[in-house]
Amino acid sequence: MTRGIQFEGRPVWAEISLSAITHNLHLVRRKIGKKRRILAVVKANAYGLGAVEVSKHLSRLGVEAFGVTCSSEGIELREAGICQPILLLTGFWSGEEKRILHHNLTPTIARLDQLRLLERAAAKSRARKSPKKFRFHLKIDSGMNRLGISPGQIGAFIREYAACPHLELAGTFTHFASADDLRSTQNEQQENIFADVLSQLREAGVSPGIVHMANSGAICARESTWSDMVRPGAVLYGYHQSFEPPEVAASVKRDMRLKPCLSFRARIISLREVAAGQPVGYSAKFVADHSSRIAVIAAGYADGIVRQRSNRGCVIVRGRLVPLVGTISMDLSMVDVTDVPGVALGDVVTIYGQDGKTAIHADQIAHQIGTVTSDLLCALGRRVPRFYIS
Numbered sequence: 001m002t003r004g005i006q007f008e009g010r011p012v013w014a015e016i017s018l019s020a021i022t023h024n025l026h027l028v029r030r031k032i033g034k035k036r037r038i039l040a041v042v043k044a045n046a047y048g049l050g051a052v053e054v055s056k057h058l059s060r061l062g063v064e065a066f067g068v069t070c071s072s073e074g075i076e077l078r079e080a081g082i083c084q085p086i087l088l089l090t091g092f093w094s095g096e097e098k099r100i101l102h103h104n105l106t107p108t109i110a111r112l113d114q115l116r117l118l119e120r121a122a123a124k125s126r127a128r129k130s131p132k133k134f135r136f137h138l139k140i141d142s143g144m145n146r147l148g149i150s151p152g153q154i155g156a157f158i159r160e161y162a163a164c165p166h167l168e169l170a171g172t173f174t175h176f177a178s179a180d181d182l183r184s185t186q187n188e189q190q191e192n193i194f195a196d197v198l199s200q201l202r203e204a205g206v207s208p209g210i211v212h213m214a215n216s217g218a219i220c221a222r223e224s225t226w227s228d229m230v231r232p233g234a235v236l237y238g239y240h241q242s243f244e245p246p247e248v249a250a251s252v253k254r255d256m257r258l259k260p261c262l263s264f265r266a267r268i269i270s271l272r273e274v275a276a277g278q279p280v281g282y283s284a285k286f287v288a289d290h291s292s293r294i295a296v297i298a299a300g301y302a303d304g305i306v307r308q309r310s311n312r313g314c315v316i317v318r319g320r321l322v323p324l325v326g327t328i329s330m331d332l333s334m335v336d337v338t339d340v341p342g343v344a345l346g347d348v349v350t351i352y353g354q355d356g357k358t359a360i361h362a363d364q365i366a367h368q369i370g371t372v373t374s375d376l377l378c379a380l381g382r383r384v385p386r387f388y389i390s
């Protein structure tokens with residue numbers, strides 16, 4: 001049985017294995033070859049795992065760039081001493097240009113009008129006394145219909161860009177809508193549309209810079225998308241997508257044996273005997289059908305046990321899988337530990353991770369409740385202390 005980490009405070013915590021992240025990064029490197037670059041996606045606080053610690057670790061391991069959502073996430077990394085290029089994946093908001101330039105972040109242009117805003121700011125910036133141009137990446141909407149310049153706007157982009165002497169197109173990218181569905185033809189369509197846009201740029205004498213498109217799913221299963229750089233998020237943290245069809249998923253997983261980096265644990269803070277017929281928790285959504293021993297654990301939905309897990313799925317106590325029972329509340333959850341010999345107050349409960357020979361990981365739970373692993377990782381509460389284990 002895992003003994004858990006002892007610290008002062010409410011007994012719920014996350015252990016993040018840096019050696020698992022190292023292992024996963026090496027697998028990605030081995031897969032794509034040494035010549036391609038890796039942009040580690042550490043947006044949303046590195047999927048809830050802690051952007052600063054995770055990025056410092058990945059920086060020491062030599063990743064070439066980082067991807068975040070917005071300028072405040074980028075500034076947090078700069079202030080923590082990250083020196084690699086930091087790409088703002090979802091662009092920027094009008095008014096943010098100055099701080100982006102000041103912190104040497106790399107903005108994404110996802111709308112034509114952003115090019116003018118950026119050129120104006122770059123021209124104004126005192127740093128523009130240097131002959132170096134200010135670098136940005138261009139996002140192409142190749143068919144996801146979410147964010148990016150559409151292929152029909154490329155001519156206009158080329159004309160506008162020619163009038164931006166202070167800017168340099170340092171990269172061009174797109175994003176896949178269905179990278180984890182190996183039966184879908186959408187990936188190929190997106191690749192073709194993107195390739196056509198790249199040709200248009202080159203024919204007009206515009207270098208697209210570093211070309212990138214592959215997220216985790218495409219890294220694992222679509223070599224044709226690796227291009228100059230890949231953008232792994234979930235795989236770095238040790239989680240595969242739920243690939244379709246399942247037979248292919250099994251072979252992808254065999255080929256890349258990731259190590260999940262997160263263990264999410266709490267302790268039992270109360271134990272009680274509940275007679276048959278008695279309800280447990282809010283709205284009496286669980287009623288004991290036999291005399292049961294119910295443990296209360298110091299973790300609820302504000303900590304990251306999502307509410308969809310009410311009466312659903314298991315956690316591990318003393319190396320055994322035991323069911324969550326009743327409604328998950330904000331700070332507490334209940335577990336039926338009737339079948340766990342010797343169960344005691346203070347025992348460690350593993351919500352995700354390994355305890356002895358038994359393991360249950362965030363990707364399995366995500367699959368069970370019909371969501372993606374990133375959704376569960378991002379749900380880890382701010383008040384849950386993160387411990388980084390080497």
Ligand SMILES: Cc1ncc(COP(=O)(O)O)c(C=O)c1O
Binds near residue numbers: 041175217233234235
């Ligand atoms: C533009 C972009 N690239 C890469 C990623 C990484 O995705 P994944 O976690 O599937 O590797 C994301 C994540 O949503 C993204 O938005």
